[in-house]
Amino acid sequence: MTKPRRFSRLFYNRITYMGVIIFLIFTVVEICLFILDFLEKGKNLYLGLVMYALLPGVIFFGILLIPAGVFWKKRRIRREFPDVELGRFRIDLSLPHHRNALLVFIIAFSVLIFISLVGSYKAFQYSESVKFCGALCHEVMNPEYTAYRQSPHGKVKCVDCHIGPGAEWYVRSKLSGMRQVFRTLTRTYDRPIQTPVKNLRPAEATCKQCHWPGKYFSTMDFSRSYFSGDDSWPPWHIRLLLRVGSGKDQSYGVHAHMNIQNAITYAAEDKKRQNITWVKSVAEDGKETIYVSPDSIWKDKTPPADRLRTMDCIDCHNRPTHQFLAPYRLINKAMQLGDIDPSIPMIKEKAMEAMSKEYKTAKEATASIKKDLEEYYRTKQATYYAANPEKVEKAIQTVVGLFSTNMFPDMKVRWDTHPDNIGHMVSKGCFRCHDGEHKSRDGKVITHSCNACHLIVEQGPEGQLEKNIDGLDFKHPDGDDAWKEMSCTDCHTGGA
Ligand code: HEC
Ligand code: HEC
Ligand code: HEC
Numbered sequence: 253m254t255k256p257r258r259f260s261r262l263f264y265n266r267i268t269y270m271g272v273i274i275f276l277i278f279t280v281v282e283i284c285l286f287i288l289d290f291l292e293k294g295k296n297l298y299l300g301l302v303m304y305a306l307l308p309g310v311i312f313f314g315i316l317l318i319p320a321g322v323f324w325k326k327r328r329i330r331r332e333f334p335d336v337e338l339g340r341f342r343i344d345l346s347l348p349h350h351r352n353a354l355l356v357f358i359i360a361f362s363v364l365i366f367i368s369l370v371g372s373y374k375a376f377q378y379s380e381s382v383k384f385c386g387a388l389c390h391e392v393m394n395p396e397y398t399a400y401r402q403s404p405h406g407k408v409k410c411v412d413c414h415i416g417p418g419a420e421w422y423v424r425s426k427l428s429g430m431r432q433v434f435r436t437l438t439r440t441y442d443r444p445i446q447t448p449v450k451n452l453r454p455a456e457a458t459c460k461q462c463h464w465p466g467k468y469f470s471t472m473d474f475s476r477s478y479f480s481g482d483d484s485w486p487p488w489h490i491r492l493l494l495r496v497g498s499g500k501d502q503s504y505g506v507h508a509h510m511n512i513q514n515a516i517t518y519a520a521e522d523k524k525r526q527n528i529t530w531v532k533s534v535a536e537d538g539k540e541t542i543y544v545s546p547d548s549i550w551k552d553k554t555p556p557a558d559r560l561r562t563m564d565c566i567d568c569h570n571r572p573t574h575q576f577l578a579p580y581r582l583i584n585k586a587m588q589l590g591d592i593d594p595s596i597p598m599i600k601e602k603a604m605e606a607m608s609k610e611y612k613t614a615k616e617a618t619a620s621i622k623k624d625l626e627e628y629y630r631t632k633q634a635t636y637y638a639a640n641p642e643k644v645e646k647a648i649q650t651v652v653g654l655f656s657t658n659m660f661p662d663m664k665v666r667w668d669t670h671p672d673n674i675g676h677m678v679s680k681g682c683f684r685c686h687d688g689e690h691k692s693r694d695g696k697v698i699t700h701s702c703n704a705c706h707l708i709v710e711q712g713p714e715g716q717l718e719k720n721i722d723g724l725d726f727k728h729p730d731g732d733d734a735w736k737e738m739s740c741t742d743c744h745t746g747g748a
């Protein structure tokens with residue numbers, strides 16, 4: 253007498269075996285990973301991806317193979333032995349092999365439900381996490397992630413600005429996210445990733461969750477030092493009071509003019525929104541003023557609706573967290589702080605040159621910056637170098653460090669590929685509209701006055717500062733007056 257089978261004979265086939273084996277092995281693996289992840293407090297990034305994205309799929313596949321094998325076997329028996337009575341589908345709990353099959357089914361199904369519940373919750377949490385956005389897509393997001401971590405928003409989650417609250421935007425972002433994951437895996441993404449972001453959620457639902465007019469400072473105080481490249485003028489100091497505007501007195505300052513006092517709509521002739529030639533301002537009382545620059549393609553007509561954009565936070569704060577700073581700013585600051593000793597001859601110019609060169613990879617950049625600077629000081633400044641090797645070495649280390657956190661050759665990202673719209677010195681920024689050229693029919697001009705946005709309250713060489721709390725007339729550090737007729741960006745690029 254043969255041993256009674258535990259299950260219906262239909263279960264005894266290769267495909268079903270394979271399904272059971274896959275199911276068992278990967279369930280055990282998944283459980284071990286759960287424990288590991290728990291012990292490591294979710295620190296390991298790739299573990300997360302394997303656990304929540306990959307393994308549940310494999311386990312589910314294993315479970316699918318079990319009935320697939322049954323159907324396959326049934327068909328084969330039918331084809332080979334058309335006379336065999338296979339019986340109808342029925343469940344009879346008095347038969348041991350039915351009881352067993354049901355038991356296995358219930359266990360497998362519960363495991364699956366458990367994994368998919370915990371898994372989808374964890375997958376949700378995980379795909380929302382900064383780690384997922386920034387670190388997993390390593391190379392692609394490296395510039396944004398690195399800049400983000402050192403910015404004032406380094407603790408704000410990516411999704412708080414990029415997605416915001418609400419189910420609709422969550423789904424939208426996941427749909428476009430799938431395309432992005434695909435492009436990452438196939439390495440067909442743009443370098444650099446395009447900016448401005450086309451479908452960024454309006455600032456209303458993101459920035460304004462944390463910042464609102466009542467909370468702005470009324471003025472911000474900037475103190476900066478500037479150093480000459482070729483040591484031809486002494487270190488220069490400027491202190492600016494930036495009139496940001498506060499909630500109590502909303503009619504004054506920078507923040508007043510966008511959505512508090514006026515609604516401003518504009519059209520740019522380029523995709524990066526740098527060449528703005530048509531601007532409409534609607535005052536609170538409904539009065540419209542249209543400002544056009546002299547060479548605008550929309551001089552005598554209204555731009556088409558799909559080119560119009562209503563100004564919001566992002567039109568000025570386009571780099572609130574992914575700040576890729578220009579060499580002049582980085583080096584001035586390092587010299588101000590003493591990380592680069594200002595007494596090293598020609599250091600500003602040489603460091604600017606090293607940081608501004610175009611490199612292919614970050615590795616090449618590091619090696620080349622070190623080599624070029626060392627060679628210059630060893631050969632061209634030999635006496636100074638012999639007496640102060642440690643000062644030069646420290647400066648080189650600083651330059652390399654600043655480069656690697658602000659310029660990303662692998663993704664072709666640097667200050668000039670992602671211009672910052674706050675300010676006007678090395679990219680047009682505020683002067684996209686405030687260049688003194690945007691005029692209305694009745695002769696109104698969008699202001700270019702140096703005291704409209706900020707007051708210069710201190711300026712001059714260290715130790716001989718001019719001071720006036722009501723504002724000083726700007727003096728250019730090298731004594732030149734060309735800035736009165738030209739835009740700062742005609743000469744200043746931020747690099748060498
Ligand atoms: C404080 C809000 C904020 C946070 C937090 C934030 N971003 Fe951004 N991000 C922006 C803004 C604003 C832009 C530029 C929008 C524009 O110009 O259209 C941007 C642009 C980008 C771009 C497009 C390329 C570029 O540099 O313009 C990428 C990629 C990006 N962010 C990734 C991330 C990642 C990854 C994180 C989390 C590590 C993150 N962001 C966190 C606000 C934010
Ligand atoms: C989840 C909350 C949150 C969101 C969303 C958010 N921020 Fe912030 N923001 C902060 C915090 C926190 C700081 C740091 C405040 C500080 O340092 O005093 C900050 C600081 C800033 C600063 C001052 C930076 C500086 O140099 O001191 C600016 C400008 C700013 N945010 C703009 C934005 C813009 C624009 C957006 C939308 C794209 C945005 N924020 C979205 C929380 C947020
Ligand atoms: C017309 C350009 C412009 C627009 C539009 C704009 N800002 Fe600003 N904002 C500035 C400037 C300039 C500063 C000064 C900071 C600087 O230079 O980095 C500033 C400073 C800030 C600060 C830091 C100082 C503070 O008061 O806390 C926050 C936060 C801020 N803005 C949030 C916002 C938010 C939120 C929006 C959208 C509702 C917005 N801004 C729209 C130009 C603008």
Ligand code: HEC
Binds near residue numbers: 505531698
């Ligand atoms: C898209 C065009 C545009 C951009 C970009 C822009 N502004 Fe303006 N701004 C205007 C217009 C238009 C007005 C005048 C509003 C009116 O008609 O009264 C104005 C007015 C102002 C005023 C009030 C000036 C006064 O005394 O009447 C301040 C301050 C200001 N802007 C600051 C800034 C700063 C700072 C930036 C850059 C961070 C900036 N704006 C960028 C269009 C712009």
Ligand code: HEC
Binds near residue numbers: 674686
């Ligand atoms: C529409 C507003 C606006 C006008 C008009 C304006 N500025 Fe500025 N300026 C700014 C803002 C905003 C910043 C701060 C940028 C930052 O946070 O670095 C700035 C920064 C500066 C700085 C420091 C630059 C740096 O990179 O360190 C100088 C110098 C300066 N402005 C000079 C001038 C002079 C000179 C004029 C007149 C020709 C002028 N500004 C007109 C808005 C304006």
Ligand code: HEC
Binds near residue numbers: 477734
């Ligand atoms: C005709 C060309 C030209 C124009 C226009 C111009 N600059 Fe300059 N600027 C220079 C030169 C040249 C230097 C000296 C660079 C050096 O010695 O390293 C300089 C230096 C500076 C510095 C010190 C720079 C640093 O790297 O530390 C500041 C700040 C500055 N300019 C502000 C401005 C502002 C603000 C404007 C616009 C209102 C402006 N400049 C317009 C040519 C110009």
